[in-house]
Amino acid sequence: MSSRRVRDPDVLRISSGDPDFEAPSYVKEAAIKAIQEGEKWTHYASAEVTDEFGKAVCNYYSKYGVKYEPAQVNATAGSGVALYIVMAGLLKPGDECLTFDPTFGSHFRTPPEVGAKNVFVPLNKGHFHLDPEDLKKKITPKSRMLVLCNPNNPAGTVFTKDELKAIAEICVENDIVVLADEIYNEFVYDGHKHYAIAAMEGMKERTVLVMSYSKTFGMTGWRLGYYVLPKELEPKWKSIPARAQPASFILHAGAAALNGPWDYVEKACAEYDKRRKFFVKRMNEIKGVSCHMFEGAFYAYPNIKDLKIPTAKFVQDFAAKEKVQISDGGSFGPVVAQGHLRVPLVKPVEILETVTDKMERFIKDL
Ligand SMILES: Cc1ncc(COP(=O)(O)O)c(C=O)c1O
CATH class of the missing domain: 3.90.1150.10 (Aspartate Aminotransferase, domain 1)
Structure with a gap:
């Protein structure tokens, strides 16, 4: 059993x-007000609605030294579905998807669903850190994507800048796309610092960022997440016929959440x-x-x-x-x-x- x-x-x-914290009151108020106002907040999301959300995301993530444009931001009903869409969008049958051991289950359950093969890379250095040689050893001509969960669920690893640089070099050299699942980015302790892999040299154009409101704002039941797709990957992107967009008023509340206070x-x-x-x-x-x-x-x-x-x-x-x-x-x-x-x-x-x-x-x- x-x-x-x-x-x-x-x-x-x-x-x-599932955090035991409720969503911040200013986020709840933004959602309630938007429902009461109706109009653009209670119909199919207009360009204005998605733009407001996209702008809030770009403004927020710029703190890591990465500049995105609102049109690159794709809201989804939670980040779980974003993980699926990104993998299905970029992996082809026969591709190898590198993923760390240990990592969140969807990171290795999804690639086989879309015909790709998992290749596990052990986090064997110290307490679940990476020896870049372990990653190098697993690269083949079929390596297509690396799933980087930073900070890591379940082991809590916060990858150092040097680790990220080493990962970046390997990915650039071997033309590997990184799916950066950074949904725990706000929870780092003891002076550890979260760095964005997209900020490393040559990485912005090959990193798809996946983020969620579930953990940061205690909003698991609201189902709000997003992925940010670099323009350079668009030609390789296989469009998925999935309607994954959250409700318009949730997008509005999501923008309010990111605009703070923090x-x-x-x-x-x-x-x-x-x-x-x-x-x-x-x-x-x-x-x-x-x-x-x-x-x-x-x-x-x-x-x-x-x-x-x-x-x-x-x-x-x-x-x-x-x-x-x-x-x-x-x-x-x-x-x-x-x-x-x-x-x-x-x-x-x-x-x-x-x-x-x-x-x-x-x-x-x-
Ligand atoms: C690393 C990681 N990514 C994605 C998810 C999915 O979260 P959600 O779909 O609630 O945004 C989780 C959930 O626990 C997770 O731990």
């Missing part, structure tokens, strides 16, 4: 990356940081568990290899016995991901404390 099928209502679910996001980041420090420390106090202090996103990724129990079984038995559903970190990749649990820190410290106490008890009794 898969761990997902535990349906006990008494089970505390802390397995999906104190909401700063507070959320500080809260995740507090949870991160608590949870990681506590994990390392449990015999048989080791957990690195992740650098970005909001997932703890404890290593339980010493317990010699398959992670899927751990997750299932933990849910059955202690009524806490976490996720199987081993499902995020074929090799490096193995032996890990993944816990999204989307609950307050008091609840995380209960989770860690239960985990300690459960492990003692194994």
